[in-house]
Amino acid sequence: MLAYILRRIAQLVPVVLVLTVVVFCFVEALPGSIVDTLVGTEGGDIEEARAILRKEYGLDRPIHERYALWLVRVAEFDFGKSLVTRRPISTELLSRIPATIYLAAVGISLSMLIAVPLGTFAAVRRNTGVDYGAQVTSLAGISIPEFWFAILCVLLFSLYLGWLPSSGYVSPFDDFWGSLKFLILPAAAIGFRQAAFTTRLTRSSMLDELSKEYVDTARAMGLPERRVIFRYTLRNAMIPTITISGLQLANLLGGTVVLESIFAWPGIGRAIFEAILQRDYPLIQAGVLVLGIIVVLMNLLVDLTYRLLNPRVKLA
Amino acid sequence: MTGENKKGTEQSRRRFLASTTALAGAAMVGLPPQDAAAGKKHPKRGGTLRFGTRDDSVGLDTHRNIIYFVSHPLTGITGGLVDFDDKMEPKPGVAESWDTSADLKTWTFKLRRGAEYHNGQTIDAESVKWNIERIKDPKTSHAFTRSVVSGVERVTVDDKHTVRFHLKEPDVALDINLVYYPVNLMAPGAADKADTEPVNCGPFKFKSWRRHDRCEMVRFENFYETDAEGNSLPYLDGLIGLPKKEDRVRLTALRANELDLIDNVAYADAAAFKKDHGRTFETWPVPQVGTAMMFFNLKNGLLSEKDNPDAHLLRQAIAHAIDREGIHQAVFNGIGSIANGFYGESSPWHPKGIAPSSTFDLDKAKALRKKAKGGDQRLTIIANDTFPYMQQSGELVHAMLKDAGFNVVLEILPSPVMLEKQGKGDYNIDSTANSYRLDPDGWFARNVLSSAPENRRRTGYVNEKADQIIIAARQERDRAKRRQMYADVETLVNRDLPMLYTHYVPLMMAGHRTRVKGYAPSFTGPWSYTGAGMRRTWMES
Numbered sequence: 052m053l054a055y056i057l058r059r060i061a062q063l064v065p066v067v068l069v070l071t072v073v074v075f076c077f078v079e080a081l082p083g084s085i086v087d088t089l090v091g092t093e094g095g096d097i098e099e100a101r102a103i104l105r106k107e108y109g110l111d112r113p114i115h116e117r118y119a120l121w122l123v124r125v126a127e128f129d130f131g132k133s134l135v136t137r138r139p140i141s142t143e144l145l146s147r148i149p150a151t152i153y154l155a156a157v158g159i160s161l162s163m164l165i166a167v168p169l170g171t172f173a174a175v176r177r178n179t180g181v182d183y184g185a186q187v188t189s190l191a192g193i194s195i196p197e198f199w200f201a202i203l204c205v206l207l208f209s210l211y212l213g214w215l216p217s218s219g220y221v222s223p224f225d226d227f228w229g230s231l232k233f234l235i236l237p238a239a240a241i242g243f244r245q246a247a248f249t250t251r252l253t254r255s256s257m258l259d260e261l262s263k264e265y266v267d268t269a270r271a272m273g274l275p276e277r278r279v280i281f282r283y284t285l286r287n288a289m290i291p292t293i294t295i296s297g298l299q300l301a302n303l304l305g306g307t308v309v310l311e312s313i314f315a316w317p318g319i320g321r322a323i324f325e326a327i328l329q330r331d332y333p334l335i336q337a338g339v340l341v342l343g344i345i346v347v348l349m350n351l352l353v354d355l356t357y358r359l360l361n362p363r364v365k366l367a
Numbered sequence: 368m369t370g371e372n373k374k375g376t377e378q379s380r381r382r383f384l385a386s387t388t389a390l391a392g393a394a395m396v397g398l399p400p401q402d403a404a405a406g407k408k409h410p411k412r413g414g415t416l417r418f419g420t421r422d423d424s425v426g427l428d429t430h431r432n433i434i435y436f437v438s439h440p441l442t443g444i445t446g447g448l449v450d451f452d453d454k455m456e457p458k459p460g461v462a463e464s465w466d467t468s469a470d471l472k473t474w475t476f477k478l479r480r481g482a483e484y485h486n487g488q489t490i491d492a493e494s495v496k497w498n499i500e501r502i503k504d505p506k507t508s509h510a511f512t513r514s515v516v517s518g519v520e521r522v523t524v525d526d527k528h529t530v531r532f533h534l535k536e537p538d539v540a541l542d543i544n545l546v547y548y549p550v551n552l553m554a555p556g557a558a559d560k561a562d563t564e565p566v567n568c569g570p571f572k573f574k575s576w577r578r579h580d581r582c583e584m585v586r587f588e589n590f591y592e593t594d595a596e597g598n599s600l601p602y603l604d605g606l607i608g609l610p611k612k613e614d615r616v617r618l619t620a621l622r623a624n625e626l627d628l629i630d631n632v633a634y635a636d637a638a639a640f641k642k643d644h645g646r647t648f649e650t651w652p653v654p655q656v657g658t659a660m661m662f663f664n665l666k667n668g669l670l671s672e673k674d675n676p677d678a679h680l681l682r683q684a685i686a687h688a689i690d691r692e693g694i695h696q697a698v699f700n701g702i703g704s705i706a707n708g709f710y711g712e713s714s715p716w717h718p719k720g721i722a723p724s725s726t727f728d729l730d731k732a733k734a735l736r737k738k739a740k741g742g743d744q745r746l747t748i749i750a751n752d753t754f755p756y757m758q759q760s761g762e763l764v765h766a767m768l769k770d771a772g773f774n775v776v777l778e779i780l781p782s783p784v785m786l787e788k789q790g791k792g793d794y795n796i797d798s799t800a801n802s803y804r805l806d807p808d809g810w811f812a813r814n815v816l817s818s819a820p821e822n823r824r825r826t827g828y829v830n831e832k833a834d835q836i837i838i839a840a841r842q843e844r845d846r847a848k849r850r851q852m853y854a855d856v857e858t859l860v861n862r863d864l865p866m867l868y869t870h871y872v873p874l875m876m877a878g879h880r881t882r883v884k885g886y887a888p889s890f891t892g893p894w895s896y897t898g899a900g901m902r903r904t905w906m907e908s
Contacts, residue, residue, distance in 0.1 A: 313613065322579075
């Protein structure tokens with residue numbers, strides 16, 4: 052197991068290297084320049100200011116030189132400073148990534164808490180009211196846009212009932228219980244939609260597993276139904292669910308820009324989005340790189356989970 | 368007895384009853400009679416105000432980044448030699464007085480004694496000189512801020528409290544431009560921490576900042592401004608800036624009592640919000656934070672005389688095709704007013720007697736387009752995606768020009784791409800806006816004067832007569848004469864059409880009626896200024 056983990060981590064290196072090249076080229080290909088953004092449109096010495104900034108930020112050097120210099124710094128865990136705020140990028144990322152991971156992890160956990168029992172129950176009670184109810188709810192969850200559901204939640208729970216704040220963020224490290232108040236609505240908005248997908252997936256996986264011979268054998272051996280379902284069938288049915296949830300979590304790390312806007316949540320998605328708009332190259336590069344590494348690690352975690360769920364799965 | 372007198376007597380009787388009732392009430396609760404009779408609450412110290420804004424500052428170093436007084440919460444930490452009041456007139460800031468030489472080339476500022484930076488360092492003439500020199504250095508300042516001191520040849524120190532600016536050219540507007548651009552002062556000893564822990568001299572001290580999330584400031588105990596009773600300002604203990612980019616998110620947070628004050632209520636929400644929630648929330652209409660317009664590219668392309676002899680005819684056709692009343696209704700929801708010059712009627716700089724630009728006349732637009740060379744060729748409109756009204760105006764103008772038979776495309780772009788296209792002249796029409804300039808020289812000398820880098824970069828408009836007037840106006844002390852000079856320039860602009868003013872950009876602020884007391888924005892919206900605004904705001908629990 053340890054050798055496998057080390058080997059997978061070693062595989063990160065070429066993946067990350069390819070990622071850095073792609074990110075660098077992508078940013079370079081973007082029209083518009085950070086220098087124009089910073090210099091602005093007024094002032095008597097625009098050209099002089101542009102030249103000074105280009106030199107200061109090393110933008111007057113060829114791209115391969117800049118790439119090499121950046122790579123050396125990154126290898127030393129130095130992402131440099133944001134060209135816009137001039138603050139260390141590590142500070143910026145450290146203040147943003149935990150907020151995103153917090154939201155995504157709770158959102159996905161919430162979706163699993165809803166989806167796994169609901170999907171399982173729907174499969175076991177196939178073609179009953181429970182099954183139809185679960186299918187209609189999950190269809191609604193898939194059909195309703197996330198942002199619209201979020202706005203409805205804000206209207207109901209913040210404006211009409213006054214139970215929860217409509218937007219904002221408190222770090223769980225500063226005030227854990229206080230942070231939950233701000234987390235509930237965005238996490239619910241994420242969780243509801245993700246739960247819809249996961250419910251359908253869990254239901255179909257369970258139906259698939261329930262039709263297999265080992266389930267009939269277990270039942271024929273007189274094992275209690277609860278044990279057959281939860282000990283044997285569900286564990287096997289969870290493999291695709293875990294795979295998809297892992298990918299969903301990875302997607303959420305950078306893909307909650309709209310929800311972050313609605314809830315004024317200071318996540319990494321919005322930070323990278325703003326950085327792209329302003330052409331803050333080092334921040335884009337660092338942000339995408341860190342997210343890429345997290346996604347690869349998430350995939351590793353998913354693979355390891357297979358082994359926990361089903362010891363027959365070989366990690367090779 | 369005339370009806371008017373009778374009405375006056377009735378009003379007196381009502382006033383008498385009201386005041387006696389108030390006095391009786393006051394006697395019962397032990398309030399000072401004057402306050403109770405006036406029905407006014409007395410300002411009190413304390414409380415922290417949560418301010419939701421659409422925008423946030425780029426960085427903390429006030430020389431490198433524009434910490435802008437209209438919309439950045441961090442403005443609370445900034446201060447400079449000159450301040451401004453609710454009418455945007457220059458008022459003493461760190462400098463308690465100033466004068467200028469007869470030739471307008473030397474400005475002498477007398478510094479306020481006892482004024483301090485947030486770290487307790489005295490604001491003396493040497494530190495002011497250090498600040499100006501840092502701003503003059505392109506390596507440590509932003510071009511926008513630097514533009515106002517680029518005309519300063521040198522700064523000399525007469526004594527600890529007197530600093531002198533020696534200019535290359537006469538400039539009647541240096542004092543107020545020091546506020547607008549803005550030349551804020553920072554403690555010289557704290558320059559190395561300017562990006563992380565800035566030390567300035569505004570009414571609030573910096574505490575923390577997470578961009579686009581939250582900034583916290585606390586009252587600066589030694590701020591120089593006092594109220595009429597000699598109490599030091601500001602009244603608030605603290606200020607929390609909570610930028611929330613989406614207008615409706617901000618408004619919802621206000622309604623949910625998570626904010627006390629917000630800027631930029633969306634135009635579409637303004638009327639309904641006032642009607643439905645006016646009892647709980649106070650609203651302040653701000654008539655003009657800026658002016659919206661269509662810039663035409665005169666440097667090259669179809670609308671430039673350099674490439675098309677009928678370019679002016681085409682610009683006229685475009686002007687006739689644009690229904691500004693439509694923009695007024697559809698983009699601004701009937702709020703504010705249609706522009707005919709840069710300064711609207713609410714501004715003290717509103718010039719009278721400007722010859723209007725073309726009015727909406729679709730048939731005329733079609734006829735002119737057909738007559739003009741290149742009338743069938745493709746035009747490109749660009750619009751910035753940052754501000755909704757620029758984008759929406761661009762969309763409307765695109766539709767209006769299509770109605771007039773123009774072959775036109777619209778590109779909605781982020782700022783860096785806009786800047787690149789403007790610089791290269793890769794556009795024909797730019798749906799844009801410009802913020803209110805406290806002094807007209809700030810607008811005309813940058814956007815109309817042919818030698819101005821911004822004009823050269825963007826429209827390339829050249830009119831020698833306009834140039835002469837703008838340069839002469841910079842040396843004219845008589846305000847009425849200056850105003851008339853700018854009216855003459857506007858007439859030339861409306862005739863030549865390097866741009867078409869479309870609308871004054873209004874703004875509505877809103878705050879909690881019972882909690883937020885004493886607050887009022889100035890007529891163009893800023894929230895931190897001398898004599899009122901945030902500095903005289905206090906919180907009722």
